[in-house]
Amino acid sequence: MKKMIVFACALMATAAFAESHLRSGYVTKNGTYVAPSYATNPNNTRVDNxxxxxxxxxxxxxxxxxxxxxxxxxxxxxxxxxxxxxxxxVCH
Incomplete structure (x- = not known):
């Protein structure tokens, strides 16, 4: 039973990671560095973000x-x- 719970948790975690993508880091106009991060894949809903x-x-x-x-x-x-x-x- 314990192995089944661990397997279910691992399966859910894998599914969560599969529904996302890595965004690259970048530098803004004012020189601030934004680190890479993960985001959910685009779809037609906001409830799973x-x-x-x-x-x-x-x-x-x-x-x-x-x-x-x-x-x-x-x-x-x-x-x-x-x-x-x-x-x-100047105006931006």
Missing amino acids: YSSQGNVNPYSGRVGTVDPYRQPTYQPSQPRCGANQYGQY
């Missing part, structure tokens, strides 16, 4: 906190304007 409530990220152990049923609010992006390191006024 690692960050959704009721889920646990198998890589980090973090518990999801985002309500998957709450509709996202999209706001048009506003240009960011200001002086750059050369004193020039």
Whole structure:
């Protein structure tokens, strides 16, 4: 019985890892390094994302906190304007 429980846990963990992909690390415009991370594969639902409530990220152990049923609010992006390191006024 104990072996069966261990096998079931291993099988579930394997399934969780198979439903994800590795995102490469990168450097942002301001020079900040973002480390590589895993993400769930794209699909038509938000309930199975690692960050959704009721889920646990198998890589980090973090518990999801985002309500998957709450509709996202999209706001048009506003240009960011200001002086750059050369004193020039620019908008991004």
